[in-house]
Amino acid sequence: MTSLTEFFNKPQDESLKGISQKNSIIKRNIIAYMAVNGECTLSELTKELHISVPTITKLVQELVDENIVTDLGKVETPGGRRPNVFGLASSAIYFTGVNVGRDNMTFLITDLQNNIITEKTDPTFELLDRPSCLERICTNIETFLAESDVDRSKILGLGVGMTGRVNPDTGRSYKYFTTSEQPLRELLEQRTGLRVLLENDTRARCYAEYTFGRSKEEHNVIYLHMGRGVAIGIVVDGKLYYGKSGFAGEFGHIPFFDNEIICSCGKKGCLETEVSGIAIEDKMCRMIDKGVNTILRERYDREKSIHIDDIIAAAKNDDNLSIELIEEAGEKVGKAVAFLINTFNPETVIVGGNLAAAGDYIMLPLKSATNKYSLNLVYKDTKFRLSKMSENANAWGVAMLIRNRIIGL
Template sequence: MASLTEFFNRQESENLKGISHKNNIIKRNIIAHMALNGECTLSELTKELHISVPTITKLVQELVSENIVTDLGKVETPGGRRPNVFGLASSAIYFAGVNIGRDEMSFLISDLQNNIVKEESCPDFELQDRPQCLEKICSKIEQFIESCGVDRSKILGMGVSISGRVNPDTGRSYRYFTSSEESLSQIIETRIGIRVLLENDTRARCYAEYTTSKSQNERDVLYLHLGRGLAIGIVMDGKLYYGKSGFAGEFGHIPFFDNEIICACGKKGCLETEVSGIAIEEKFRKLVSQGVNTILRDKYNANEPIRIDDIIEAAKRDDNLSIELIEEVGEKAGKAVAFLINTFNPEAVIVGGNLAEAGDYLMLPLKSATNKYSLNLVYKDTKFRLSKMGQSASAWGAAMLIRNQILGLA
């Protein structure tokens, strides 16, 4: 067999014909089936893939010899011959995930079964729409790939997530690094030499949340990301929803308020202008400048930056101003979520992002307002839960998505 990279990245349009081409397709289907369903026997593969026993036996043995599939030995049965069970070898194939955040980059390597085997972060970073920043992004990715301890030839793809409007099909960001004729995914792919999928950070995190925490019956889920900005990820019938151009989920930019606050998108009154970490930070500074008391006054007087994480920590220490601002955002967010669940009728709403760290200070007013402004039957049908994932969620989701694309699971 050709190298793993050639094997999985080979396009159907290439001039591959005959038995060899057919067998390669069956092999990929075997790997995809095991990735989705776990360990299985040859008879189970034969039944699920509708391939003859001799062909399945031959191709599985080839995958075993190529160290992609592992023979796990005999499985116990009520009687008769005990069949061998086979599963994917976790160390055969890896995928990289990268999240390009506003003030931090995170990196990870995951195996065939979506387990994280290596992760790092780079806090010394600021996302700017400048060529120097793009150069730093590529350099940091290259450094991680070189030092991650995984054979580079086994890393078949890399998912890269970034904030703002992103079209995964074209590989373009419509907010950052737009001056080049090449798409952002092409630029990184050429530099690093690994196949790249570009994805929106909230959508990538939504997929990671859905994949790792969903119950068996959940098929329609909304992920509400309350960080310094505001966005949603949408899962419909078990799949991410993108919209025509890949821009679905820009919930923070609906005209929700009759105010004169200019949003980052250039319009006034967007939901994000009052329901976001940035909105809390700005209101906090304004109120402190007017003399409102807070345990963060010394930090303010010293002209040190006060971020949403500082305000959340102050709320946990019973700072009244911080608690009031977070609860106010929770109430406004809940009214907006009522609109969402009335529209989509999801099974679950997952709340993540920096503000999720505020716990009940955010969730109690959010759920109360959602209950008040939504249809009663819809609210009762919707579960609410806080994200339990860490900072690596977007990078992990991006790695899962490139894995699915390469294995044909998308």
């Protein structure tokens, strides 16, 4: 083997039956098993992968020699011969995750065991559908990789999460940078020299939330993202649900209201037109224009923009108008969530995004409305919780997804 990059990024040809090809596939399976289950013995690998002891012993030793697997020494047993325990070498392989948000970019590098090695945020970034913005995305990624202390040759993949409709299979964004015939994934691969996965940001965060926050009983989860937009990520039987074209989760564009508000998708009455962060910001400005009192009036009069984070902060400072607008959004989205849990019957609904920071102001009306409009048996089966993850979750999730794709999980 000349390099780890060549080993993992080389396409597998299942039609070949040679010993080297078979051994390569077994090695991938060994790495995938350790990535999911952690440290293990040779006998455990033999049992789980249905491979003979001599073959497993030989291939694990090769992985040790290649610094992918570490021999952790003997493990204590009740009696008899003590077996050696093996685990993945965290420093052997790395993956990069980047989230391209509406008003920031987040970058991080993880190891084989999903530990974050380094991270960075660019709060000055603004996502615009312009060639200059695409150039800045590429430059930002190249700069982050160059400035990190991680050996570039050990970085095997780059995951990029973006807002809007994204198809991971075609590698295209269908909301931003759509004028080029070349998929965005291919352009990023050319610029970085890395294998790239382009993924929807909500789906990436959903995977991070599911991976790090789930209990052993959770296999069907809905992640509700309430930021400046509204979307969901869906986990069915422990796997992300994509739909036919990779667009599953466009929850915010359900025609839920009989209003004349034009949504960003071009249609009227979408859920997002009433309950998104942008919708709440617009309502706040209209109410101030009508003379309704709020502690945000001074900011508005100084012609400063009012962000959903400002409204949440005002609510926590007992601003009645801010509390009312957030609670109204919670009640409306709760009715829509009732439709979701009646359809999917998940174990858990996780609420994340900017509005999750509102805590009980959003969760109490959301759960009350969901209870009111859903089937009682289904509602009782469903747990609700706020996101436990930080702002880097989108980048973390997409780093895990490119890792999984490369090592064969």
